[in-house]
């Protein structure tokens with residue numbers, strides 16, 4: 001097992017960091033790469049990238065990759081998985097999406113992939129806003145959260161309640177695994193890695209749709225320092241989004 005300080009071989013050499021300072025995407029991508037290494041999946045994997053800041057991961061991972069239209073990553077992953085299976089080939093297929101992509105524009109594709117029990121894995125980075133386009137309110141913005149499109153803060157009367165993606169995906173009969181993790185300290189980074197590993201292993205075992213939601217920082221749009229951002233996740237966001245495993249088909 002690699003330590004969090006080792007550089008996985010699935011990471012491209014000489015990649016240049018293009019995320020904002022303190023953004024958690026870098027840590028999340030490294031964990032994904034480590035798990036791919038440890039499970040020996042690099043050669044047989046097809047990554048489906050999405051729209052938003054998350055798309056940049058294809059600059060860092062040495063993998064076969066396709067970019068889906070906005071919100072359609074789970075639908076594209078379904079097609080790739082099934083098309084290979086028809087030809088007698090088993091490919092490992094996963095998506096890496098932001099919360100706006102997975103839970104707003106792509107909610108239909110995401111939810112129905114879980115309901116169909118597609119044997120793919122989806123990773124959703126939840127930073128509670130549309131990061132790349134300027135920090136607009138997303139379906140995951142918490143009550144009271146000030147964004148560029150909710151300058152008085154999100155309120156339930158006008159905007160409704162935030163979506164708890166991991167809990168919703170867990171309710172789908174085709175889901176094998178659904179968890180929410182965070183990256184604000186080493187203990188939680190290791191838990192996040194374990195959740196990604198379990199989700200990937202369940203796909204390898206053909207158990208159905210596996211899902212990991214990662215609570216992550218967006219210091220630029222939150223207008224906070226990296227440290228303040230992690231404090232916000234630990235002390236504020238986890239009240240709306242509790243961490244944990246919401247479905248594990250082998251242990252429920």
Ligand code: SF4
Nearest residue numbers: 020023053131218219
């Ligand atoms: S806008 Fe937010 S999510 Fe996007 S790279 Fe910057 S900090 Fe990360």
